[in-house]
Amino acid sequence: MPFASVADFLAMGGHAPYVWSAWGVTLFFLLASVWHARLERRQLIKGLKRRERREQAHRAPHQDNAAGGGGHHDA
Amino acid sequence: MWAFIHKLGSPKWFYTISAKLQPWFWAAAAALIVTGTVWGLAFAPADYQQGNSFRIIYIHVPAAFLAQSAFVSMAAAGLVFMVWKIKVADMAATVIAPFGAAMTFVALFSGAVWGVPTWGTWWMWDARLTSMLILLFLYLGVIALRGAFSSRDSGARAASVLAMVGVINIPVIKYSVDWWYTLHQPATFSVTSSPAMPMSMWLPLLIMVLGFYSFFTALTLMRTRSEILRRESRKRWVRELVRETR
Numbered sequence: 001m002p003f004a005s006v007a008d009f010l011a012m013g014g015h016a017p018y019v020w021s022a023w024g025v026t027l028f029f030l031l032a033s034v035w036h037a038r039l040e041r042r043q044l045i046k047g048l049k050r051r052e053r054r055e056q057a058h059r060a061p062h063q064d065n066a067a068g069g070g071g072h073h074d075a
Numbered sequence: 076m077w078a079f080i081h082k083l084g085s086p087k088w089f090y091t092i093s094a095k096l097q098p099w100f101w102a103a104a105a106a107l108i109v110t111g112t113v114w115g116l117a118f119a120p121a122d123y124q125q126g127n128s129f130r131i132i133y134i135h136v137p138a139a140f141l142a143q144s145a146f147v148s149m150a151a152a153g154l155v156f157m158v159w160k161i162k163v164a165d166m167a168a169t170v171i172a173p174f175g176a177a178m179t180f181v182a183l184f185s186g187a188v189w190g191v192p193t194w195g196t197w198w199m200w201d202a203r204l205t206s207m208l209i210l211l212f213l214y215l216g217v218i219a220l221r222g223a224f225s226s227r228d229s230g231a232r233a234a235s236v237l238a239m240v241g242v243i244n245i246p247v248i249k250y251s252v253d254w255w256y257t258l259h260q261p262a263t264f265s266v267t268s269s270p271a272m273p274m275s276m277w278l279p280l281l282i283m284v285l286g287f288y289s290f291f292t293a294l295t296l297m298r299t300r301s302e303i304l305r306r307e308s309r310k311r312w313v314r315e316l317v318r319e320t321r
Contacts, residue, residue, distance in 0.1 A: 001117070019131060021188055022185035023112075023116070023130075023134055029178075029181050033177065040301050048304065048317040052317060
């Protein structure tokens with residue numbers, strides 16, 4: 001093993017700023033990609049569900065009004 | 076064969092099959108990248124000339140490989156879309172572009188940082204560096220061009236054409252280190268000869284390369300699936316699927 005201690009490992013033989021910035025930026029982009037893809041999927045499904053509910057309310061406005069006490073709903 | 080291509084081109088079929096493939100690619104990506112990271116950072120020997128700055132290779136080379144492979148896959152998807160009008164191919168091309176651009180940036184950034192202790196400069200108009208910068212601009216161009224049209228189909232066709240033309244840059248990147256030998260070192264891996272470094276150095280690199288490719292595959296599958304839901308949201312099967320999803 002090339003490193004004697006944790007401090008030795010972190011120091012990277014004096015190359016710490018180069019090694020850690022390059023690795024940091026890379027891992028940031030990988031993790032951000034996963035985070036973005038998950039968020040994208042969740043928000044998309046949420047949005048489609050909302051649209052589905054809104055359109056269903058539109059398709060049956062009378063039933064909806066009756067259920068809601070006859071008031072006017074603006075979707 | 077034709078039936079297979081058309082099946083593959085069906086968004087619903089792709090959505091179903093990719094759901095089964097996706098977890099395997101994520102698992103492989105996580106296992107390989109974690110192994111490669113620990114091995115490359117802590118256990119691989121330091122280079123006798125470059126010392127520990129050499130460890131940047133374990134991200135620089137995989138990112139540079141992906142940057143180019145992603146561009147080729149994007150161009151190939153563009154070709155499939157143009158020739159056979161397969162929509163899923165265009166959806167894949169759409170989601171590949173930003174990740175490819177990110178990997179090109181990562182390759183350029185890690186290379187620049189690595190250049191400071193190794194070459195004494197973070198940038199030079201070396202052929203390899205310049206052609207990689209052109210690759211980044213090509214990616215940004217493809218993304219911008221797609222967004223510049225009010226009709227999705229026109230944007231998709233324009234982006235496909237630019238990707239197919241821009242693919243000329245890929246062999247230029249590959250052979251730049253042989254044609255103009257200025258600053259960047261030649262290839263680490265080659266099909267015809269064994270690597271010039273010991274196995275304790277190249278094995279973690281190979282693991283990282285495979286990990287990055289798995290990651291790219293998993294991410295592309297996942298985001299293409301989202302793109303399918305977005306573009307096919309009026310289809311009955313998507314509406315049923317959305318209703319069933321929590």
